[in-house]
Amino acid sequence: MLVVKDVGKQYGDFTALNEINLEFERGIYGLLAPNGAGKTSLIKMLVTLVYPTRGEILYNGTNIVELDEDYRDILGYLPQHFGFYKHYTPMKYLMYLAALKGIEKKLAAAKIEKLLESVALTDVANKKMRKFSGGMIQRVGIAQALLNDPKILILDEPTAGLDPKERARFRRILTSLSQDRLIIISTHIVSDIESIANQVIMIKNQKVLFNESAQSICETLRGEVYETMISNAELETFRKMYAILGEKQEEGNVRVRFVHKGESEKGWINATPNLEDVFLYEYRDRLQAEG
Template structure:
């Protein structure tokens, strides 16, 4: 269990994280927010890279401030820009990380083989990191983070820049790793959250809100999403209306009709029909709120 109480972080006069409270159990928790919202700041505090300005954190009953080195042995961290050694082979790199983590030399080879199998890179152990695809490099990043079997795994924007197939593989890996630990998965991509996470932490301007279920976010847009097949004139009028937000547009057909989905408090056009919201639309409603 991860328990965060009244956690805050200030950089000089700027509040990066504002009196945050939440409790997390095993499973995948999405940390969702726009760029600059405070996601990385929160992860770095949880990873012990930053010290909080105030508040407390406990992992499985152990206080962060009183048990710093013990806590670090309980955490795995994959930052957004992980520093890999491109000229090392995968197994050489993980051997280096394992020794830095204090894993005994006699246990190291077997542990690396186990981890590589877990991240589906067992056939790449003797390949140089520079030769790997972007998705494989991300899996090496996860491998180094779980070398010591952490109870808390922190992953920062891991799917950025991956192609759809690699992104799907990575999401499946995250779900598997969350079966026996807490995984906090930071991203601004709502699809990754929808396909991977059990719960959501929404963060905006340093303020965190916890949602116990993905549907809690989706339901924020209930009654506010409309579908419409609009001609160009109607589409342009809606696009210029500050009270409406076009969340999705499909291609125009040969009659110059645009199929779109619109977020609006009131019916944006006489022909618009209410539609069931998705996670992205619920997230957009939350972002636009106070």
């Protein structure tokens, strides 16, 4: 078990995280929040790139700082931007990393062959990566994170910039990998985790806002999400009155999806809330500020 206990992170006068308490076991955990909400700080502490200002992170009861290399031996990490040599092939690149990790050459070759098969890169194992798509590069990234057969796999914004087909492939790979390990995915893309995460963690105002299943989180807006048709002339006023979740032009009018916590009005249709609704509602001020 990986436990985050009363953790806070300070950068000078700026508080990135405060009183974070989390417990992780086997399965997929989605860390969902807009950029700048503290996701990256938490990820960097979980992989020991930075240390908590307050509190501690424990693996099976021992502080991960004290475990040092013993902790890193069971950890796989894919940063948002990982370094690779574009003139290397996946096989050559992974063999190079295996050598750095001290994995015996023959064992490494057999392991890498299996890893490339698991991430659907067998056909390009000996092709230079300079012409690879972003999705292919990310799959090489997963393979490198799995070289030491980690018990904990941590991925920071793994699907940023990928097309829908590659994101779907990525999710399938992660679901398969989660059978016997703990996987933490940090992202601001709701669809990346809504269908595969056992638990979704949302951080707001430096603290944990939710740490529940996606279904339980959606229930927090049950009975408060509506859709209705309005004219384009009414749209600006409607935006000022309600928290808008979506707008769609239809036959000269606008179908709006929104949150309202009082009595409904004529013509409003009660809608089933989804995780994106909660995300847009809870972070509406930050998202509006970002434009």
